[in-house]
Amino acid sequence: MKKCWSSLLAIVMVLNIFTFIGGAEVQAATFISKYEAESMTKAGSYTSNISSPFTGVALYANNDLVKNSTTFATIPGKYELRVRGASSNSSAAGVSVYVGGSKKASLSFTGTTPAIQSVLFDVTGTSSQEVQLKLETDNGSNDTLIDYYELYFDSVPALSPPAPVPPTTGAFDSGVYRNLFKEFGKSDAEIDAKVNAAFQQLFYGDNDTQRIYYPVGTDMAYILDKASNDVRSEGMSYGMMIAVQLDKKAEFDRLWKWAKTYMQNTSGTQQGYFAWQVDASGNKIDTNPASDGEEYFITALLFAANRWGSGTGIYNYSTEAQTLLDRVLTPNGDQKTLFDLTQKQVVFVPYGSAAGFSDPSYHLPAFYELWALWDNNNNQFWRDAAATSREFFKKQAHSTTGLGPDYAEFDGRPNNTGNHGDFRFDAWRTIMNVAMDYHWFAKDSWQTTYADRVQNFFHGQGIGAYANQYSLSGSSLSADHSPGLVATNAVGTLAATTTKSWEFVNEFWNTSIPSGQYRYYDGCLYMMSLLHASGKFKIYKPSGGGTNPPSSDTQVPTAPTGLSSPSKSDTSISLTWNASSDNIGVTGYEIFHGTTPCGTTASTSFTCTELSPDTSYSFTVKARDAAGNVSAPSSALSVTTNVSSGSGSETIVWSDSFESGSSNWSNFSGNWSVVTDLTKVYSSGGVYDTGVSRVQSQSWSNYSYESKVKVQAVNTGNRTNLQIGIAGRLQNQNNFYIAYFNGSQSLVLAKVVNGSWTTIGSYAGNYTEDSYHTVKLSMLGTGIKVSVDGTERISTTDAQFASGTIGVFASQGTGRFDDVKISQ
Secondary structure (H helix, E strand, O other): OOOOOHHHHHHHOOOEEEEEEOOEEEEEEEEEEEEEHHHOEEEOOOOEEEOOOOOEEEEOOOOOEEEEEEEOOOOOEEEEEEEEEEEOOOOEEEEEEEEOOEEEEEEEEEOOOOEEEEEEEEEOOOOEEEEEEEOOOOOOOOOEEEEEEEEEEEEOOOOOOOOOOOOOOOHHHHOOOOOHHHHHOOOHHHHHHHHHHHHHHHHHOOOOOOOOEEEEOOOEEEEEEOOOOEEEHHHHHHHHHHHHHOOOHHHHHHHHHHHHHHHEOOOOOOOOOEOOEEEOOOOEEEOOOOHHHHHHHHHHHHHHHHHHOOOOHHHOHHHHHHHHHHHOOOOEOOEOOOEEOOOOEEOOOOEHHHHHOEOHHHOOHHHHHHHHHHOOOOHHHHHHHHHHHHHHHHHHOOOOOOOOOOOEOOOOOEOOHHHOOOEOOHHHHHHHHHHHHHHHHOOOOHHHHHHHHHHHHHHHHOOOOOOOOEOOOOOEOOOOOOHHHHHHHHHHHHOOOOOOHHHHHHHHHHOOOOOOOOHHHHHHHHHHHHHHHOOOOOOOOOOOOOOOOOOOOOOOOOOOEEEEEEEEOOOOEEEEEEOOOOOOOEEEEEEEEOOEEEEEEOOOEEEEOOOOOOOEEEEEEEEEEOOOOEOOOOOOEEEEOOOEOOOEOOOEEEEEOOOOOOOOEEEEEOOOEEEEEOEEEEEOOOOOOEEEEEEOOOOEOOEEEEEEEEEEEEOHHHHHHOEEEEEEEEEEOOEEEEEEEEOOOOEEEEEEEOOEEEEEEEEOOOOOOOOOEEEEEEEEOOEEEEEEOOEEEEEEEOOOOOOEEEEEEEEOEEEEEEEEEEEO
């Protein structure tokens, strides 16, 4: 539905400013007001006025800021804010722009000459909102100088469509590929023009500043990383995938011939693999393969065979794909397989220690599903690999932010080789891989939860402002905002379910085609994401395109047997069963309590969580094969969760989320404060402090104390004495029970009597640091139990303390705590 906004636009028409785009004059913005920095409210430790190089303010340290209340007359509206500023020296000085508490951009001023930087953003809600210019990137190398900001009205944003509802049948079966841009309101002509423009610029634009595709002679070409002046198997295989999706056979064949001629190893233990890095003259720089290159080569070749038909020689696409499919599962001397044959996961590099861990962005279950159908030899392995990757995605994703690391162990834990245990450049692609898998196959409903979680995190960082690198818990590691990440986050909308997702599509639509020195990686992801978002990234099947005939496999797997429960808590029940059999192969299992889905897994065990205490549940399990055939349910198993550590049915009697500060708390020792970590949380001081804080004027006897707990930082010189945890039945700073994480990342229950510590229970859980875990300390009579993330880990008895208040404790590290609850 369209709505006339002309009367609203008249409110802010003060001064018309025009610009030229493509030779045509278009209205750019309407000036509203100018605000001098020295007249704004100052906050922070060191913010002060300056008189040179202009009359304004200087921001000297993080959290220094200036702010004022501004009226946005047209709501909703798109506005532009232009900031004039400078650095105190030749290096780049940053400032963050917040509007209404939401971060809109990170701006940067390089050099001492004043310059204007701008940000375009949407405003919703109330007309009066606070604008802040805040220093958040100070590293001691410069100061940020602010002269003024000007506010302009740009336009009334188009009304967003309702929240997306991803289909529960994937495109592989339905033949329907979603066009996110069209769903958002763009026309077919606009979409086609945008895709074509990106292809033309990236493949045939200016040699120095635009193109990544470079023809060689009459029949070859390469994709160049201009910044490092090299050619990579990643980019070559991406280029081939782009070409086959856009029906560009000539470009596809040129790239393939160059890769075969200059990149593929023809002898030695690496024979058959492609060198991941080669110079533009064809000289190999590193002969090892990069696993994602081989994966995209295989799938692009399969699509080429199915779309165009196979030729002869190196252009017999199906034979070339089959040769690679065989190679990646065949060891050769010290060169290992591209996929770990036991873990059934893609490895980082099939050589040495690099074959002992993975890269989450290399996991492509959508591709493996196709290989399971089209490989001549290893169909069941690929079915298992697809199911394993879907489970791996869950393990590598942070429980709050959804962020995953560049590198990860096979169990999902971050691998920090080369500082790649954080969310960095490789990890941008993970959400694209997950969304593609859901879009094509829709086999795991968790993928919609994941897409929402990731988009919610980045939305909270500010559309148009979020950084391109983060710790997994959400601390920014960079001030850059990159088009490649903008692009892949938009692709996440293929699996997302909230209205926020359209803001990611809109930002991607408004993002310029990458250019300049660093256009290679951003450009590749931008182009592939355009294809995903426009419904042009499709499966080309052996029938020659379009849709496949229905699967001939109609035999259902056998029902799982031997369903049992080896362990349980008050909120979770663990299940195991015997494997089902199938004429082709079982790909996974679906777990239910009653008619309610509990989850899916590729293995024969699963833990159902978020259950109610002292409640009986009837569980069944069904098996599923690659064709979508589902078995009859297993025999039902009835299991009752444990009685809660409280009085059976617990009621929350006291809670604190720290959103209103820490007035409920009193410090025995240390420096405690409320800080922002996505939400407001309670934090101890530096890693060398020992801090104890307690709730004032409260005391309980039988109760459960629950809190989110994170080991934020560790005194690495004294890790063995690390203690971060929650204290119950606290009398004073020297007498209490405490459940804490130690330097071995294990859980410990101790009692402290007159300052003397005695361990009364422990669990070696290898809990991830820099991530929140929900810790629950339950005390009923002499019984004491500790659970972490819903699973009971310690149970013992002790009569030392009968009642007391609660507290938080941190020693030899910084601890953060949130969502405190007392239940009885």
